[in-house]
Amino acid sequence: MIAIQTDDVDIGALIAAAKRQGTGAIVVFDGVVRDDEITEMELEAYVDVAIQELKNIAKDATEQFRLLHVDIIHRIGRLTVGENILIIVVSAGHRPEAYAGSRYILEEIKKGVPIWKKELTKDGGRWVPGEHSHGKPKTV
Amino acid sequence: MFSEREFERYQRQMMLFGEEGQERLKKAHIFIAGAGGLGSPVSIYLAVAGIGTITIVDMDVVDGTNLNRQILHYPRDIGRKKTASAEEKLRELNPDITINAIDMKIDDNNAVKLIGRAEGIVDAMDNYPTRYLLNDVAIAKKIPLFHGGIRGFYGQATTILPGTTPCLKCIFPKPPPKEVFPVVGVTPGIIGTIQANEVIKYLIGSGELLMGRLFIWDGLQAHGEEICVERNPACKACGDMTTITTTPGKKK
Amino acid sequence: MTVKIRFFARFRELLGTDIVTDVAPGTMFTSLIISVAKKNPEGCAAIFDETGAFHEFVILMKNGKRIEIADVAETAVVDGDEIAVFPPVAGG
Numbered sequence: 001m002i003a004i005q006t007d008d009v010d011i012g013a014l015i016a017a018a019k020r021q022g023t024g025a026i027v028v029f030d031g032v033v034r035d036d037e038i039t040e041m042e043l044e045a046y047v048d049v050a051i052q053e054l055k056n057i058a059k060d061a062t063e064q065f066r067l068l069h070v071d072i073i074h075r076i077g078r079l080t081v082g083e084n085i086l087i088i089v090v091s092a093g094h095r096p097e098a099y100a101g102s103r104y105i106l107e108e109i110k111k112g113v114p115i116w117k118k119e120l121t122k123d124g125g126r127w128v129p130g131e132h133s134h135g136k137p138k139t140v
Numbered sequence: 141m142f143s144e145r146e147f148e149r150y151q152r153q154m155m156l157f158g159e160e161g162q163e164r165l166k167k168a169h170i171f172i173a174g175a176g177g178l179g180s181p182v183s184i185y186l187a188v189a190g191i192g193t194i195t196i197v198d199m200d201v202v203d204g205t206n207l208n209r210q211i212l213h214y215p216r217d218i219g220r221k222k223t224a225s226a227e228e229k230l231r232e233l234n235p236d237i238t239i240n241a242i243d244m245k246i247d248d249n250n251a252v253k254l255i256g257r258a259e260g261i262v263d264a265m266d267n268y269p270t271r272y273l274l275n276d277v278a279i280a281k282k283i284p285l286f287h288g289g290i291r292g293f294y295g296q297a298t299t300i301l302p303g304t305t306p307c308l309k310c311i312f313p314k315p316p317p318k319e320v321f322p323v324v325g326v327t328p329g330i331i332g333t334i335q336a337n338e339v340i341k342y343l344i345g346s347g348e349l350l351m352g353r354l355f356i357w358d359g360l361q362a363h364g365e366e367i368c369v370e371r372n373p374a375c376k377a378c379g380d381m382t383t384i385t386t387t388p389g390k391k392k
Numbered sequence: 393m394t395v396k397i398r399f400f401a402r403f404r405e406l407l408g409t410d411i412v413t414d415v416a417p418g419t420m421f422t423s424l425i426i427s428v429a430k431k432n433p434e435g436c437a438a439i440f441d442e443t444g445a446f447h448e449f450v451i452l453m454k455n456g457k458r459i460e461i462a463d464v465a466e467t468a469v470v471d472g473d474e475i476a477v478f479p480p481v482a483g484g
Contacts, residue, residue, distance in 0.1 A: 046254075049195065049240040053256060111281075112256030114242070116249065178484040266484040291481035294401035312480045314448040321483035328484065356400055356478070367476065368456055 002054050002070075004045055004115070006077040008084055018091040020068040025098040029106055031086035033079050038119040043076040043085065046114040050074070057108045065101035067092050072105065074115055142166075146236055150190055161344040162190060166237075168343050169193040171255045173246055173274055174264035175226040176200070177323060178288050180212040181332030182262050182339075183226060187234045189340055194230065195240040195258055198222040209325035246270055251277050260342060262335055263287045263308075268315030272377070275300070275308035279378050286338050288331045292322045293359035295331035298369065299338045299350040302378055309377035311354060311369045327359055393417055393471035397428055400478040406435035421459065421467040422446070425477060439477060451478040 001014070011028060018026050033041050058070040071089040079085060088105050092098040109115075117128040142150070142162070150162050168191050172183050175198035183196055202210070202217040202225055210222075217225040227241035246254060251273055255261060261278050263285055265271050271287070278285035278300060285300040287308060300307050334355065341347040354367045373379055397411040411428055426444065429436040441447055445461075452459040453476040459467055469475065 046242055046244070049242060049256075052238070052240065056257075108257060112253065112258070114250070114253045114256060116253060174484055176484060264484050266482065268480075268482055271482075288484065289481040290483045291401060292405070294404075294481055296401075296481055312449070312451070316449045316480050316482050318482070321481075323483055358400070358404065360405075367451075367453065367478070370458065 002051065002058055002072050004047055004051050004054070004074050004076055006075060008075065009073050009087055011084075011087060011089070014071050014073075014087070014089045018069045018071065018089050020091055022093050023068055023091045024093050025095040026089065026091045027095075027098040027102040028090075029086070029088040029102050030084055031106075033081050033083050033085060035081040036119075038081065038121050040081070040120040041079050041085070042118045042120060042125070043074075043079065044116050044118070045074070045076050047076075050113045050115050053113045054109070057105055057113070060108070061090070061101045061105045065092065065097040065104065067097060067101045070101070070105065072109070074109070074113070076115065143236070146190070149234075149236070153189065157344045157346060161346075164343050164345070165190045165340065166192040168260075169195070169256075169258045170260050170262060170339055171258035172196040172262040172264055173270065174198055174266065175210075175212060175222040175241070176206065176264065176266060177209040177290065177325070177328035178264035178332040178335065179226075179262075180210045181329050182264055182288075182336045183212065183230055184233060185333055185336035186262075186339060187230045187237060187239070189336070190234065190237060191339070191343075193238040193240065193258075195242065195254070195256070196223065196226055196230070197242045197244055197246055197254055198226070199243060199245040209323055209328055211325065211329075246273065248273065252280070255281065258283070260284045260286060260339060262339065263289075264332065264335070266321075267318065268312070271308060272315075275377055278302050279307060279381065284342055286335045286342075288328075288335045290321075290323060290327045290331050293324065293327055295327050295357040295359070297331050297334045297338070297350060297355045297357075298353060299342070301349075301351060303381040305351045306369045306371045307375060307378040310372040310375045313372070313375075324359075327357075330357060330359065393469075395424065395469050395471070395473045395475060397425070398474065398476045400476065401481055402438060402479055403435065403477055406432050406438060415469065417470075419469050421452070421454070421464050421469055421475070424469055424475070438479070449480060451480065452476070453478070 054072045069091040073087045090098050090102040118125045154162050170191050175196050200222050202213045202220050212229050213225045221243050223241035223243040227239050230239045255277050261274050263274050279302040288297045354369050357364050399407050399409045429439050
């Protein structure tokens with residue numbers, strides 16, 4: 001399942017569905033809204049392009065790491081501390097591929113999918129610059 | 141893997157760089173900043189050449205005064221978002237590639253993610269602040285920036301490989317004053333096509349890129365020449381990058 | 393001594409190019425260009441600001457090597473030099 005949506009997902013159900021013939025390892029990444037002095041986070045996406053990029057990343061990862069199944073669910077909209085933002089479920093024959101594939105997918109998503117976070121603090125909002133960005137967070 | 145239709149479409153250029161070269165173009169993802177005077181010829185030529193994914197970003201609406209040069213847009217597009225117009229024409233030109241047309245203003249907050257996993261940036265902008273931003277992102281991502289600029293009958297182009305060649309700030313540390321610039325369509329036509337030419341050469345790994353060379357075009361004299369440009373070790377943008385030996389076009 | 397001055401783009405439009413001129417030994421870079429540019433007030437204003445300094449964005453070269461605006465005050469020209477003065481173009 002590759003999706004960008006406001007609703008949360010049942011990770012347990014995804015894990016069960018990820019068991020394929022030959023599955024020896026399933027790795028789950030669950031990115032969660034951290035309580036860094038923020039109350040909420042708002043996520044925005046350029047959905048058409050973002051969803052395509054998620055599919056491309058899943059396809060690349062599957063080829064590179066011989067994965068048996070990939071789910072990527074990226075949530076958007078307003079999320080509070082503790083909520084799930086990004087869920088990646090990867091199933092492979094063995095654990096090296098599962099770990100590496102999961103990491104690859106995460107890094108590629110961070111690098112290049114048009115989804116933006118705004119952290120909402122008590123003083124207002126600030127956009128979170130990307131990993132490689134020179135931009136400084138500014139109070140909105 | 142190409143369909144029969146693709147083999148037919150690319151037949152005459154596969155005579156130059158083979159199925160392998162064409163495959164490199166197909167696997168490529170290029171980001172074009174701007175769907176205007178430069179963006180039009182660049183995107184058109186990259187689309188027909190078979191670049192697999194083109195992401196083109198613009199925030200403007202088509203205006204009557206664009207029509208002397210922005211050949212992606214027609215009279216019937218006046219009032220329409222440039223990205224909508226661009227997407228329609230590029231898809232029609234080549235239905236076998238992916239066009240992402242994003243209606244947004246490129247800024248500090250979104251540039252990194254808009255450019256995303258693209259492996260090269262085409263500067264088809266009309267202002268220096270955004271050009272410098274593209275330069276910063278190219279440096280951060282260590283991907284090429286294919287720069288072009290025009291005014292009237294004059295144009296310039298260069299290919300920037302961060303860490304190897306001078307970056308945009310090395311070459312142009314200060315921007316020229318903002319103005320409503322004069323332009324005749326052939327000028328961005330020529331410069332944009334040169335930029336597309338550079339992209340293709342980079343991806344297939346052939347020929348000599350405009351690295352460390354600023355190509356200057358004088359359309360009134362029908363004269364092109366070059367200025368050699370060098371990295372500025374004290375450059376605020378790329379000064380602390382160690383030299384990266386990239387072999388353009390060689391895929392992993 | 394003889395030097396050649398090449399202007400590009402808008403500067404070329406206003407002042408011409410491939411200007412071969414005789415100058416006295418010890419002529420400084422800036423005064424050389426001013427002397428050529430002042431033939432056209434618009435051309436002069438395009439290259440120099442009101443204080444007679446080069447606009448910050450102007451690119452200067454002597455025999456193919458870049459001269460920084462900061463260093464130009466100490467730069468003299470010698471016989472056979474080829475000078476280039478170039479404005480970046482911003483349109484697209």
